[in-house]
Amino acid sequence: MARRKDIDGSMSVPTFYGKELRWKREAAGMSLEAFLEGSFYGKTYLSDIERGERRMPIDLARHADRVLKTDGFFERHCEDVRKARKGAHAEYFVDVLEMEKRAQEIEEWDPTLIPGPLQLEPYIRAVVLASHPTYSEEEVAAKVAARRERAWLFEDQRAPETWLVPHESILRNSILEPDDMADQLAHIAEVARRRRSFPQILLRNAGAHPFMMGTARFMTFADAQPVMYTEGMYSGQLIDDPGLVRQYAKAYGRLRAAALPPEASLKLIEQAAEDYRNGKYPGRLE
Structure with missing residues (x-):
């Protein structure tokens, strides 16, 4: 025992x-x-x-x-x-914050935003002020610092292995000035090249697919059952019912199957960063 x-x-x-x-x-x-x-x-x-x-x-x-x-x-x-x-995190997120520190593997889907720990300061500021326009500079700075503290999840070699499925719209619909967006996408590519996180872009013409509504984040552990977390603008829900988590996990497997392989996804991210840098600006969704 x-x-x-x-x-x-x-x-x-x-x-x-x-x-x-x-x-x-x-x-x-x-x-x-x-x-x-x-x-x-x-x-x-x-x-x-x-x-x-x-x-x-x-x-x-x-x-x-x-x-x-x-x-x-x-x-x-x-x-x-x-x-x-x-701290500076939303109350509904604190359980997830503790769990991710002991996760062995993390799998994530976000249809509209770059995952938080991969966001750089200009991107974080844009996202925070979009949902909390009345925040003071001190409150925004606290949010930026708290989110950047979680960068280890992707940048540390001892971090959990992470699979990400972002939608192509995060490359095409910029929420930043071109140079800032180029820096943000180049950062994602640089981190992915370290081979601890593996992005798989879901193309905009992929058709119907699982998780067309909402985000999904799966965490697996050495000493506990896996869990899934989903989040809206002002709320989040942690799901730990084993049967329901399995059902969501199967849907996530189908989502990954519909997305580009990691290497092709990485090249797409790097090309988008280069386009922003060169003033070409990747085409917006029509």
């Missing part, structure tokens, strides 16, 4: 909170399954909370206080954990 990994509660508020939950549960002689009886959550979800890798919902915190007889401790500290984890 594998030796259980201890939790370092000094690392952060979430890990302290999670370690306390595990200690109270085990002191009460309860297994994960026994603790969760009467709730709507699974073992993997609870295990992630105990390791400080996922936020505890308020209803589960109340369940913990009731089952463990902790006099409201976990409900009272839910807000502290939420504040500690949020």
Whole structure:
């Protein structure tokens, strides 16, 4: 039997909170399954909370206080954990932020935007101000810094292997000045040449395909079930039901089959960058 990994509660508020939950549960002689009886959550979800890798919902915190007889401790500290984890990222994204740090492989589809960790500052600013036009310069700068901190997901050789399926429209419909767009696309190509991330462009004439609505991000782990994350402008949803994740994963496989191979995709990205640089501007969608 594998030796259980201890939790370092000094690392952060979430890990302290999670370690306390595990200690109270085990002191009460309860297994994960026994603790969760009467709730709507699974073992993997609870295990992630105990390791400080996922936020505890308020209803589960109340369940913990009731089952463990902790006099409201976990409900009272839910807000502290939420504040500690949020930072400059959206609240609905914080669980994903922690999960990606231990993912073995990430697969992503975005029909309209370059994935966040590949975005450079001008692109991030354009995206942030499009959805939050009243943000102050300080708020925009915080968003830029937080997103660039995640660049390691594509730029670090120890990062998870990542497969991306962007739509061709991200090359053709520029949201930046030509030189900035050229720099952005050249950056994607440079990162891809390091062979840790593999883009597959879905051409605009590919016809009907899976995921015509919304984004998709799959993460697989060494010690937990895979999950899928999808996001809108102001909200996001993490899906961990095994059957539903499998169904989405099969659809993603069909999406990759409809896209260009990685090397052809990379050449298309590099050509688009060169066109912007030379003032040709890749043709817009008609």
